[in-house]
Amino acid sequence: MLSITADQLALFIGTLSVAIVSPGPAVIAVSQSAFALGRRRVLPYAWGLAAGASIWCIFALLGLTVMFRIMPWTYDLMRILGGGYLVWIAWKMWQHAPDPLPDPAQSRLGMSFWGGVVLNLSNPKPALFYSAVLLSIFPALLSGADKLAIYATALSVEMAFYTALASLMALPWLRRRYYESKFGIDRAAAALIGLLGLSLILRL
Template sequence: MSLETWLVFAFLCFMAGVSPGPAVFLTISNVIRFGRRAAIISGSANAIGLVVLGLCIGYGLGGLMQASAFAFTMVKIVGGAYLVWLGIKSWRATGNFIAAEGGEIAPDEVSLFRTSFILSITNPKAIVIMGAMFPAFMQAESSLWLQSAIMATTYAFMCFIVHYAIAYMGEYIRPFFQSSQRLKYLRRVIGSLFVGFGLTLVATR
């Protein structure tokens, strides 16, 4: 892949990363509720998950999903069910409010990482985007492994930049949510978005 081609690919990856989706909303929720560190952990887990997913797609997962309607339907059901579960969990959350820190008690780092990682590798949006973009930039004469690694890493890095920016900008709006009532509304809005995403994925044919 030439430098010019890579720059075009990187730009498309960045635009895909900026578009609203479950992973973006999860990072927004984490930075407002738990702080910058939690959002960076979430964004890092999402990026690692995208690398894993991208490598799988580069080696044929995208083709499998296109060839098998049943396989893609199962991925959508699993991803949609996980989003609905996250939404219900957000609605039911009653985390303690800490006035001194302006947020809730954050889950441990392993829980934050696991939640975002699972969301990343079961996100049909990422599967569809990478499954559509990767073949368009693949070159038959070059190493499949190397090309898959480069494109997966590029996509993950561009998405991480977006999440990193959200983590830092989110700190400026956290003071607005230094209220248990506002945090409650935030949890319910984010939860509703997750449930909506999940049900849409399951219902879409």
């Protein structure tokens, strides 16, 4: 039986959706690959990126709950560190919103499923992001069923996002609009993530 609520899952979906919309290395890679190669050739790569990102959610779920049971004081420490990290991410996103999108990484890992997995696993920052978000939304102690529901939700959101992104960015006319919308997307995401970080730090 689940101890987490539908409202908590909805907040988790909303927070995760806001975070992954802001352009990062994986978003840039799949977008520009879709521009060049088309939807069918890029979809396996996009699904690999989604799977790789969701693996960080597993690490956060398994590591944090065990640690909190053994050392309860670590909850407050992670709450403060996680909130500080979210505020820092929000500041960097706000600061760089006017910047143009960089080119994808020069060493491409290939357009395979596993290429996408490796790309997202090469960046450990999502582990701390997932940890901070999980701490801010869900109880400190989660059952196995809770963890499964949270992971399934994270995987679904990641899969839906990368599938939609690869499909949409394969349409040439959307490329220009995507670049034009970067400033607004980054500023809105920065504001929401910053508020989440502050609420996590100030929670008693």
